[in-house]
Amino acid sequence: xxxxxxxxxxxxxxxxxxxxxxxxxxxxxxxxxxxxxxxxxxxxxxxxxxxxxxxxxxxxxxxxxxxxxxxxxxxxxxxx
Amino acid sequence: xxxxxxxxxxxxxxxxxxxxxxxxxxxxxxxxxxxxxxxxxxxxxxxxxxxxxxxxxxxxxxxxxxxxxxxxxxxxxxxxxxxxxxxxxxxxxxxxxxxxxxxxxxxxxxxxxxxxxxxxxxxxxxxxxxxxxxxxxxxxxxxxxxxxxxxxxxxxxxxxxxxxxxxxxxxxxxxxxxxxxxxxxxxxxxxxxxxxxxxxxxxxxxxxxxxxxxxxxxxxxxxxxxxxxxxxxxxxxxxxxxxxxxxxxxxxxxxxxxxxxxxxxxxxxxxxxxxxxxxxxxxxxxxxxxxxxxxxxxxxxxxxxxxxxxxxxxxxxxxxxxxxxxxxxxxxxxxxxxxxxxxxxxxxxxxxxxxxxxxxxxxxxxxxxxxxxxxxxxxxxxxxxxxxxxxxxxxxxxxxxxxxxxxxxxxxxxxxxxxxxxxxxxxxxxxxxxxxxxxxxxxxxxxxxxxxxxxxxxxxxxxxxxxxxxxxxxxxxxxxxxxxxxxxxxxxxxxxxxxxxxxxxxxxxxxxxxxxxxxxxxxxxxxxxxxxxxxxxxxxxxxxxxxxxxxxxxxxxxxxxxxxxxxxxxxxxxxxxxxxxxxxxxxxxxxxxxxxxxxxxxxxxxxxxxxxxxxxxxxxxxxxxxxxxxxxxxxxxxxxxxxxxxxxxxxxxxxxxxxxxxxxxxxxxxxxxxxxxxxxxxxxxxxxxxxxxxxxxxxxxxxxxxxxxxxxxxxxxxxxxxxxxxxxxxxxxxxxxxxxxxxxxxxxxxxxxxxxxxxxxxxxxxxxxxxxxxxxxxxxxxxxxxxxxxxxxxxxxxxxxxxxxxxxxxxxxxxxxxxxxxxxxxxxxxxxxxxxxxxxxxxxxxxxxxxxxxxxxxxxxxxxxxxxxxxxx
Numbered sequence: 001x002x003x004x005x006x007x008x009x010x011x012x013x014x015x016x017x018x019x020x021x022x023x024x025x026x027x028x029x030x031x032x033x034x035x036x037x038x039x040x041x042x043x044x045x046x047x048x049x050x051x052x053x054x055x056x057x058x059x060x061x062x063x064x065x066x067x068x069x070x071x072x073x074x075x076x077x078x079x080x
Numbered sequence: 081x082x083x084x085x086x087x088x089x090x091x092x093x094x095x096x097x098x099x100x101x102x103x104x105x106x107x108x109x110x111x112x113x114x115x116x117x118x119x120x121x122x123x124x125x126x127x128x129x130x131x132x133x134x135x136x137x138x139x140x141x142x143x144x145x146x147x148x149x150x151x152x153x154x155x156x157x158x159x160x161x162x163x164x165x166x167x168x169x170x171x172x173x174x175x176x177x178x179x180x181x182x183x184x185x186x187x188x189x190x191x192x193x194x195x196x197x198x199x200x201x202x203x204x205x206x207x208x209x210x211x212x213x214x215x216x217x218x219x220x221x222x223x224x225x226x227x228x229x230x231x232x233x234x235x236x237x238x239x240x241x242x243x244x245x246x247x248x249x250x251x252x253x254x255x256x257x258x259x260x261x262x263x264x265x266x267x268x269x270x271x272x273x274x275x276x277x278x279x280x281x282x283x284x285x286x287x288x289x290x291x292x293x294x295x296x297x298x299x300x301x302x303x304x305x306x307x308x309x310x311x312x313x314x315x316x317x318x319x320x321x322x323x324x325x326x327x328x329x330x331x332x333x334x335x336x337x338x339x340x341x342x343x344x345x346x347x348x349x350x351x352x353x354x355x356x357x358x359x360x361x362x363x364x365x366x367x368x369x370x371x372x373x374x375x376x377x378x379x380x381x382x383x384x385x386x387x388x389x390x391x392x393x394x395x396x397x398x399x400x401x402x403x404x405x406x407x408x409x410x411x412x413x414x415x416x417x418x419x420x421x422x423x424x425x426x427x428x429x430x431x432x433x434x435x436x437x438x439x440x441x442x443x444x445x446x447x448x449x450x451x452x453x454x455x456x457x458x459x460x461x462x463x464x465x466x467x468x469x470x471x472x473x474x475x476x477x478x479x480x481x482x483x484x485x486x487x488x489x490x491x492x493x494x495x496x497x498x499x500x501x502x503x504x505x506x507x508x509x510x511x512x513x514x515x516x517x518x519x520x521x522x523x524x525x526x527x528x529x530x531x532x533x534x535x536x537x538x539x540x541x542x543x544x545x546x547x548x549x550x551x552x553x554x555x556x557x558x559x560x561x562x563x564x565x566x567x568x569x570x571x572x573x574x575x576x577x578x579x580x581x582x583x584x585x586x587x588x589x590x591x592x593x594x595x596x597x598x599x600x601x602x603x604x605x606x607x608x609x610x611x612x613x614x615x616x617x618x619x620x621x622x623x624x625x626x627x628x629x630x631x632x633x634x635x636x637x638x639x640x641x642x643x644x645x646x647x648x649x650x651x652x653x654x655x656x657x658x659x660x661x662x663x664x665x666x667x668x669x670x671x672x673x674x675x676x677x678x679x680x681x682x683x684x685x686x687x688x689x690x691x692x693x694x695x696x697x698x699x700x701x702x703x704x705x706x707x708x709x710x711x712x713x714x715x716x717x718x719x720x721x722x723x724x725x726x727x728x729x730x731x732x733x734x735x736x737x738x739x740x741x742x743x744x745x746x747x748x749x750x751x752x753x754x755x756x757x758x759x760x761x762x763x764x765x766x767x768x769x770x771x772x773x774x775x776x777x778x779x780x781x782x783x784x785x786x787x788x789x790x791x792x793x794x795x796x797x798x799x800x801x802x803x804x805x806x807x808x809x810x811x812x813x814x815x816x817x818x819x820x821x822x823x824x825x826x827x828x829x830x831x832x833x834x835x836x837x838x839x840x841x842x843x844x845x846x847x848x849x850x851x852x853x854x855x856x857x858x859x860x861x862x863x864x865x866x867x868x869x870x871x872x873x874x875x876x877x878x879x880x881x882x883x884x885x886x887x888x889x890x891x892x893x894x895x896x897x898x899x900x901x902x903x904x905x906x907x908x909x910x911x912x913x914x915x916x917x918x919x920x921x922x923x924x925x926x927x928x929x930x931x932x933x934x935x936x937x938x939x940x941x942x943x944x945x946x947x948x949x950x951x952x953x
Contacts, residue, residue: 031111034250037104062111069107069191 018052027058101251106219127242128159138231145386150327158204182530191274200330202228210239301455304447308461316460323484333456333489369419414446453508477514546714559618599630625681629689639665674709680730682790684712728885729817740799741792745841751796758789799921835923849922890940
């Protein structure tokens with residue numbers, strides 16, 4: 001489980017090694033900005049390329065809605 | 081990805097980049113609070129105000145249209161005035177609440193929008209839309225006019241920088257550089273664009289609406305202005321010049337054709353001339369028309385748009401004074417042969433001399449229909465009637481009164497309209513709204529509707545007198561003229577004399593004996609005639625349900641002779657929302673006193689009356705609380721001689737009223753208490769009243785029970801039992817009470833089982849019919865442990881009561897053949913389903929279930945009980 005710190009969200013997502021299954025803990029993330037959102041979109045593209053499964057844990061409901069609006073809902077799995 | 085539009089790969093990728101960023105920003109923006117948004121908007125507005133003149137310069141430089149000073153003012157209005165409108169308005173989360181209606185409106189952003197902006201207002205429109213978008217948490221891509229894109233982009237950049245600096249999501253605005261029509265089409269068809277907001281020419285607006293996307297498309301106008309003779313002329317002339325020359329006439333709401341009353345025509349033109357207008361002669365008008373309007377298209381030529389009057393005059397070879405502000409061209413009509421009657425976004429104003437108000441209005445209609453539908457119309461007048469007529473005639477989203485058209489239509493300066501830079505033109509202009517487009521058009525507004533309880537009521541006669549000799553209370557009811565409505569049988573029995581003796585001394589009385597049957601219209605009309613002859617101020621209905629019903633209808637027609645009984649009998653779902661309203665009597669007030677001579681119908685206290693329509697061969701039920709008698713006299717001495725069978729039938733009618741009102745979806749604690757009490761009294765006293773007719777207590781209590789059950793069903797109504805009884809009772813000539821009795825045990829089981837379909841009933845919090853039946857069983861002391869057991873004991877007790885009253889056990893027992901009954905069944909079920917009685921039943925009956933219930937009644941109570949119950953589970 002990789003903890004995602006709000007201040008280091010972009011760097012964390014860029015540094016994630018995508019092999020097999022990856023678990024990211026978003027419990028500490030209250031809100032994301034455009035760069036964070038773009039980093040998540042890029043992560044989705046990289047995961048597709050690497051055939052990796054990425055699981056998000058602890059995504060709050062507002063952030064969940066943001067990801068749905070970006071069509072990211074189907075590209076990750078979400079657990080509480 | 082957009083479809084259908086061919087673009088180079090690079091260009092498509094460029095546009096896709098704008099969309100990608102905008103969409104991401106829109107998604108991120110949903111996390112923002114009202115405080116976030118308001119902070120950003122304020123910063124943007126201040127930035128816009130600070131650069132208002134700079135942007136005006138850029139616009140003039142790039143477009144060569146308009147006036148620097150006016151464009152600066154437009155930029156100020158687009159920021160300061162718009163901010164004044166939006167600053168305190170909630171746009172995030174709950175935006176409006178209506179607690180008394182249980183409604184809350186909650187804002188949902190639209191997402192990424194695409195906005196087309198015009199050449200005529202290239203910076204102010206952008207400033208306005210940026211503020212609206214941020215206020216509503218939307219992202220926006222601009223498709224500016226190709227000849228104004230640099231200044232539009234700069235306006236956007238100023239807004240964007242201020243917004244992002246104060247926390248807005250990066251990418252929230254984008255602008256297509258070096259835009260083309262193909263770019264616009266690509267974006268309009270892009271799946272990630274949620275709304276198109278097109279402010280511009282007809283082409284852009286049409287493209288927006290043709291895209292299949294939700295669109296706000298607001299475009300061209302052709303504003304008629306009527307200068308009526310009562311107007312303040314000095315004010316009107318200044319206002320029109322101010323408006324028509326504002327930014328050289330580029331605002332599409334500005335005046336296009338001025339229609340002037342004949343009486344003031346010369347004066348008005350002189351005033352225009354004194355203030356710097358050039359009044360063209362016929363030749364000059366003709367030249368202008370040829371030069372500034374394209375004869376091929378009938379539209380204005382672009383070279384004239386936003387130019388000064390003197391420059392246009394020079395282009396046309398007209399000699400005018402250097403200080404000329406406006407060219408005024410008299411025209412003789414509207415249409416292609418009068419080219420200047422169309423929209424002219426430059427300081428040329430057509431004028432028409434009208435010989436009458438009628439002619440003036442007609443010409444304004446013509447102008448309105450010559451390209452101005454839905455946009456703006458202007459009138460100067462102090463005659464409210466003319467202003468009203470003008471407003472009725474003009475198809476215009478904005479009718480501006482006694483103020484400049486262009487600045488007036490913008491809102492917030494000369495009037496209290498919403499400030500905007502986008503005028504909705506309604507369907508007349510092919511638009512979706514007639515509003516001044518504002519922040520609410522940039523929101524999806526969600527309505528959170530909490531469950532509300534409908535207002536309920538308990539409406540009963542003003543006075544109810546009961547127990548032996550209650551009729552003597554008539555003595556205290558003074559009357560100048562009383563008519564007693566009764567039937568010949570009751571007259572013979574001496575009941576009428578008893579009533580007469582009870583009246584106040586010297587009361588003039590006429591007796592109207594009507595047939596002992598449900599009343600026909602002819603009987604009613606004869607009765608009304610008698611009431612008129614007697615100038616009656618008091619009607620005493622002495623009889624059973626038929627007589628009392630007849631008197632109720634007579635009173636209605638006596639007070640409201642024009643009342644159409646067939647119209648008033650129109651079906652309805654909810655008495656408060658019914659289409660037909662009962663008239664309020666416009667004549668003298670008439671007191672209706674109901675003295676009941678049977679113990680069952682409850683008509684003495686209810687708002688129902690049944691009429692026979694012989695012509696159509698049907699019963700007509702009238703329902704309105706205005707039909708409720710003013711006084712009910714429940715005196716058991718009138719029922720002591722009721723025959724046994726009538727006692728049984730009317731008694732079961734009373735029980736059915738109480739049982740049905742007791743489980744009605746319109747039931748309330750008020751009706752429940754009456755229903756429960758009536759049930760208890762029927763079970764206790766009806767057998768005695770039947771078996772020992774002279775038992776005064778039993779008679780008295782049954783007479784009271786009928787009225788008490790009436791109070792319940794007058795306010796909670798009845799149910800399926802009555803619907804079925806009405807249908808097969810009428811078909812086979814079975815009395816109402818007996819028909820009810822034959823259905824009753826079957827309907828009790830039906831309502832007590834789990835419904836196939838529930839009735840929509842906002843006042844009920846659960847399905848409670850079975851529990852209420854169980855409560856009735858408890859009240860009757862029938863025992864039982866479970867609800868089902870208690871219900872079954874109530875059914876059994878009811879069946880036992882029916883047996884004791886010697887009521888046939890089945891329809892078959894009445895001598896009706898099974899084949900005949902089966903043949904009639906489909907129609908009976910259909911008629912029962914059309915009967916409004918079941919609308920308050922706790923369980924919505926299917927036609928198939930009504931059929932099955934009728935079959936059960938045919939087979940009879942106690943036959944195949946298990947099978948019957950299962951059929952309804």
